[in-house]
Structures are given as C-alpha cells and as structure tokens.
Amino acid sequence: MNIEKKSKNNDIFKKNLILAVLVVVISVIPIVFLKNAEFTGSDDKAQEAITQIDSNYKPWFLPIFEPPSAEIESLLFSLQAAIGSGIVCYYFGYLKGKSKKDEGKNE
Amino acid sequence: MSKKYQVSIGILLGLLFMPKTVFAMHIMEGFLPPIWCIAWGAICIPFVFVGLFSIKEKIKVNPKMKMLIAMVGAFAFVLSALKIPSVTGSCSHPTGVGLGAILFGPLVMSVLGLIVLIFQALLLAHGGITTLGANTFSMAVVGPIVSYFLYKLLKKMKVSQSITVFTSAMIGDLMTYITTAIELSLAFPDATGGVMTSLIKFMGIFALTQIPLAISEGLLTVIIFNLLTKYNKKELRELKVLSEEA
Numbered sequence: 001m002n003i004e005k006k007s008k009n010n011d012i013f014k015k016n017l018i019l020a021v022l023v024v025v026i027s028v029i030p031i032v033f034l035k036n037a038e039f040t041g042s043d044d045k046a047q048e049a050i051t052q053i054d055s056n057y058k059p060w061f062l063p064i065f066e067p068p069s070a071e072i073e074s075l076l077f078s079l080q081a082a083i084g085s086g087i088v089c090y091y092f093g094y095l096k097g098k099s100k101k102d103e104g105k106n107e
Numbered sequence: 108m109s110k111k112y113q114v115s116i117g118i119l120l121g122l123l124f125m126p127k128t129v130f131a132m133h134i135m136e137g138f139l140p141p142i143w144c145i146a147w148g149a150i151c152i153p154f155v156f157v158g159l160f161s162i163k164e165k166i167k168v169n170p171k172m173k174m175l176i177a178m179v180g181a182f183a184f185v186l187s188a189l190k191i192p193s194v195t196g197s198c199s200h201p202t203g204v205g206l207g208a209i210l211f212g213p214l215v216m217s218v219l220g221l222i223v224l225i226f227q228a229l230l231l232a233h234g235g236i237t238t239l240g241a242n243t244f245s246m247a248v249v250g251p252i253v254s255y256f257l258y259k260l261l262k263k264m265k266v267s268q269s270i271t272v273f274t275s276a277m278i279g280d281l282m283t284y285i286t287t288a289i290e291l292s293l294a295f296p297d298a299t300g301g302v303m304t305s306l307i308k309f310m311g312i313f314a315l316t317q318i319p320l321a322i323s324e325g326l327l328t329v330i331i332f333n334l335l336t337k338y339n340k341k342e343l344r345e346l347k348v349l350s351e352e353a
Contacts (some may be wrong), residue, residue: 019329023328030193036196041197041199050138053296053298080185088178093116094174095334
C-alpha cells in the first residue's frame with residue numbers, strides 16, 4: 001500500500017516536472033531563434049496598427065499613474081508574481097499538511 | 108459571519124496590493140473610442156453582478172471554498188505578471204482565468220478577472236480604466252465561458268482529464284485575445300477593407316503572439332490541476348469538477 005502510494009506520488013511529480021520543462025522550452029525557443037526581435041509588448045504593436053489605420057486617432061485618456069521607470073515597473077510585476085505565487089504555494093502547503101494528517105488518522 | 112467578512116476583506120486587500128498586470132496585452136488606456144468603452148462596460152455589468160452573488164453562494168455552501176477561490180485568483184495574478192516572449196518577436200502574458208472557470212464556473216472569474224484588470228490599469232498603466240469594460244469582456248467573460256463549456260463538453264466526450272483541462276485552458280486563453288482583436292477591429296475598421304481587414308491585422312498581433320502562450324497556460328493549468336487532484340479530490344468532487352468514480 002505504502003509503496004503503491006509512493007510510486008503514484010512520484011508519477012505526479014514526474015508528470016508536472018515534464019510539463020514545467022515544456023513551458024520553459026516554449027518560452028526560450030523564441031529568444032534563441034529570433035535574434036533580432038525586440039520582444040516588446042503586443043499592446044505596443046496594436047498601438048502602431050491603430051495609428052496606421054487611423055492616423056488622426058489620439059488617445060483621449062491617459063493613464064492616471066504610470067510606473068516612473070522600467071525598473072519600477074518590473075519591481076511591481078515581480079511583486080505581483082511573488083505575492084500571487086505565495087498564496088498559491090501556501091494553499092498547496094496547507095493541502096499537503098492536511099492530507100498527511102488525515103492519512104495518520106486513518107492508520 | 109464576522110469571520111467571513113474578515114477573510115473576504117483580507118482577500119480584497121491582498122488583491123488590492125497585488126500590482127496587477129501586465130504588459131499586456133490588453134487594450135491600452137484611451138485607445139478605444141468612448142462609445143465602445145461604454146458599450147463593452149455595459150455588457151459586462153450583469154456578468155460581474157451575478158458573479159458576485161455566485162461567489163457569495165459558493166462560500167455559504169462551503170466556507171472552506173474561500174481558500175480555493177483565493178488560490179485561483181492568485182493563480183491568475185501570477186500568470187498575468189509573466190510576460191513571456193513569443194514566436195512573433197513580441198511579448199504577451201497568459202490570463203490564468205481558465206483554472207478558476209473550470210473549478211467554479213465562468214462568472215466567478217468575471218469578478219476575479221475584473222479585479223486583476225483594475226489593479227493592472229491603476230498601478231501598472233496596462234490596459235486602462237476607460238478600456239476596462241472591453242478588457243473585462245475579453246478576459247473575464249469570454250475566456251472563462253469558453254473554458255468552462257469546453258471543459259464540460261470534453262468531459263462528456265470522455266476525453267482524458269489532463270487533455271480536457273489543457274485544451275479548455277488553452278482555447279479560453281486564445282479566445283480572450285481573439286476577442287480583443289475583434290473589439291479593436293470593430294472600433295477601428297480599415298478605411299478601405301473595413302472590419303475584416305482590420306481584424307486580420309489585429310489577429311496577427313494578438314492571436315498569433317498568443318498561441319505559444321496559450322499552450323503554456325494550458326500546461327501550467329494542468330500542473331495545478333494534477334496537484335489539486337492529488338491533495339484535494341474531495342473538494343473537486345463537491346464542485347462536480349471530478350465525477351465520483353474519478
């Protein structure tokens with residue numbers, strides 16, 4: 001029973017590891033193969049396209065607050081990711097602890 | 108009662124201080140004529156409204172769901188903070204709303220997605236307050252609805268669990284950006300070719316860039332789903348996400 005359970009845990013770990021590696025590969029491929037690309041945001045591209053279609057169009061409203069520099073912007077982004085993953089990881093830690101406890105009870 | 112409020116205020120504050128997203132690939136502030144801003148905003152109101160009640164209802168039925176709801180919200184936050192390079196040479200980010208839509212239904216994600224978009228617009232100058240309606244419609248209404256129904260459909264067809272989750276999250280993500288392209292082309296029809304010409308242009312920008320990212324989002328959603336299946340089968344069954352025998 002125990003061995004069976006362990007091998008099942010390993011299965012999920014392996015599966016998730018492979019999936020995670022795939023995600024990394026997918027995002028690295030463009031960087032490796034498109035050496036001259038700028039990798040700007042696709043929203044900036046859309047801005048250009050709008051100006052092409054209607055050269056008279058002027059944004060009628062400007063952002064209320066804009067991060068003062070690229071560094072500060074990336075700070076805010078990483079903060080967002082950090083807080084988000086903190087919550088996600090907390091949740092799974094909680095689940096894991098809980099399932100261990102339940103297991104102990106059953107035995 | 109008071110504890111419930113404490114927790115929801117906590118979640119709200121958590122969301123509030125989460126600099127929302129992105130660089131992304133939402134429609135930029137001021138870049139949608141006012142009439143369209145109002146129209147898309149109006150369309151979203153009922154979805155968000157019903158979504159609020161649906162969250163309340165879910166927590167009432169099982170107060171433990173709060174944590175899971177907070178987790179799927181946080182998952183959307185993380186994913187929309189990840190600007191990932193794509194084959195077109197520009198960057199975009201996944202939305203992360205597919206997971207929540209599969210677990211809780213699309214309307215819950217209308218609320219969570221809206222919160223994400225608001226903070227993104229206010230703190231990061233991505234997306235925008237004026238374009239909030241249009242962006243909510245694409246990311247928090249269309250995307251989750253597509254994911255949700257696709258999940259139901261594939262499950263009925265007895266497709267394997269992982270593939271079902273992967274496909275629904277991926278197509279939902281893709282549909283979000285296709286919707287964005289449609290919204291822009293309706294507002295900016297090409298002078299000679301009309302809406303279709305514009306649509307092709309915006310599709311090339313948003314949808315094409317999004318394909319690899321949608322695949323990534325699908326894979327990440329499967330990772331989370333695998334973990335949930337392993338540690339939290341009970342709640343998944345309660346939510347009728349997994350059938351009893353699964």
